[in-house]
Amino acid sequence: MEINTALETDEQLSAEQVVNYLLDNPDFFAQHPNLVEKIAIPHIQKGSVSLVELQSEQLRKKVRSLNHKLSQLITIAKKNEEIYRIYADLNIRILKCTSMDDLTFVLEEVIQENLQLASVSLMPFKGAHALPEIQRRLFIEKRFKRDKHFFGRLSDHERKLLFADQDANSVALLLLGDQGELGILAIGSKDPSHFNPDMDTLLISQLQQFLSILLPKILSY
Incomplete structure (x- = not known):
């Protein structure tokens, strides 16, 4: 249907008909370029603008939005790479530890200073600083029913x-050891x-796996 014909036969052409026609004929303004500059569209700040100006403004907004999202993704990627490197270095340092004191120092330095987390505690199930048996059972039954890790809040x-x-x-609580027999790392x-x-x-x-490799050597399991 030609739009001129529609106008001749229906003086009350509805907005919906115009919309549907333009959607069905997306090249309409390409075929009638002289109309583009003549169409004035209300604009809150500028009073009225041409269709070309409106399209240009919308395109600029989309470009700014995409640039902002790209910048956010780059920032997140850089942060993730930094965190990955910190953990990789931590795992290597863990394997070089020869005592609980060495291990505790490394964990506190990296997790609190480099990762900027508030606290870290390593509670072995054996040795002078072992978690009491009753507390060990309570933690395992309450926090490690399905997995060897727990993320959330504690009482x-x-x-x-x-x-x-x-x-x-x-x-973050990590149960250490193949059977969870070595201890708990709490961050x-x-x-x-x-x-x-x-x-x-x-x-x-x-990190959980590396600690599970080292602890038996330190604690003489």
């Missing part, structure tokens, strides 16, 4: 048991939402 009693007076508003954040059940576990699971 006040649990938090004080693992972290004493350190900040730990959200935590705390001031941010209540930092550690959550939906977070990625790749890097922290690798």
Whole structure:
């Protein structure tokens, strides 16, 4: 249907008909370029603008939005690369430790200073600083029913048991050993939402594996 014919036969051509026609004929303005500059569109700041000006402005907004999203993705990628490198260095340093004191120092230095998390505590199930048997069973039954890790919040009693007076508003708990027989690594954040059940576990699971390799040597299992 020609648009001129429609105008001749229906003086009350509806906006919906015009919209449908333009959608069915996307090359209409390419075939009638003289109309483009004549069409005035209301604009909040500028009063009225041509169709070309409006399209140009919309395109600029899309470009700015895409540039902003690209910048965000680049920032996230750089941050993720930095975190990956920190964990990779930590895993290598862990394997070089020869005592619990060495291991504790490395964990605190990297996790608190480099990763800027609030607290870290390594609670072995054997040795002078072992977690009491009853507490060990309670943690395993409550926090490690399905997995060898837990992300979220603890009760006040649990938090004080693992972290004493350190900040730990959200935590990552890692059960160490093939059968969970070696101990618990507890990492705390001031941010209540930092550690959550939906977070990625790749890097922290690798840390879990490296500690599970080292601890039997240090604790003489």
